Amino acid sequence: MNTNNIDKQNSHLDLQDQSVQDIFALYQNYAEVPYLSEKRDMEGWLNAVQIGSEQLVPKRNMIRFEEDILPGHLILLWRIQFGTFTNESGYPKYFEYNYGINGPQALHELIGKGYAVELSATASLDHLNAASLKAILKHYEVAGYSKMKKPELMELATQELSEEQLSAQFELRGYRITPEGEAILSKYPEVVDRHPKKKY
Template sequence: MKETDFSKLNGSAADIQYLKELYANHEHMPYISPERDLALWLDKAAMSSGEAVPKRNMVKTPEGYLPGHMIILWRVQFGTYDNTTVISKYFEYDYGIDAKADIEDLIEDGLVMVMTAKESLTYMTAPLLKKWLKDKSVTVFSKMKKDELIEAVREAYTEEELAKKFTLRGYYLSEAGEKVLANNPAVIDKHPKKKY
């Protein structure tokens, strides 16, 4: 998982020293983006303890992941997380992780799977699916429902052809990912809920 590169932080030597002192009692140092205005954020952190990543969010699970990684897995399970999803700042500021980089690690570890182009057709709109069918001279799609359009496109195109048409790929949890998530319900219980 991505760690803070202190040499790239936007702050003075004194700021970086203060940052290290702020997190000295945490099990792991939270990730800090080089884009963060460190001096401004440290001023806020000095005024409010709520600005710092809580200690509990920097304690690894028995599987070796941080709570923020559990939140990524939790979000992926809803089927709305894909390679174009805008990553919320709370992953860095509340959970101390670089979610954009760390999802790649979760994929590499086999917890998150990347859908194929054919599997990712569910993210496409019905008008676009109809256009692609028309491009293949398939004309009996006017009364088709979206799931029927998806199936027709899957039959009309090869995986390679579809891969060239769009880059959006959905994510889903592997069996291992589901197991890791199920093993850590306390993390999810503490996370503020909203529908994803």
């Protein structure tokens, strides 16, 4: 059985389960087995592969770079650089089924390696709508916001409220790619070049 790097993404699996064993057999010649979510219908997925309605993760997507990250990590990093990714963003199915990674875990690893950072509440104000900004200002009895538009509301909130006050009012946080993250994307441009593009 291919147990290469199993501790990195698949330590939660029961290797005695027949469906898990059957999936691992499909990836026997891979550098490592792709991430398999506990929520996945293993048996149903295996049947879908047999009839051709599901595909295996491409072999190249399970080869780690020297930085100990997979191509899927780079796609997540590329997604973050658009400036719209937050801690409330969903992870498209392709992260697991096309890139073989656990999205939330990959984000944690990218931050740990210094390729991305979670923004402060103050720096995340842009992700709130005008109504939410006004509600925060009202809560702290800041005056003069009623006719303001979002950019002005953000400026007022930044001027009048501390990071501690803002963080107590909302949990939404954005993420930003770091210079080190930009460098790693530039180092492996072929990964993003192959990824289907759409606007974010």
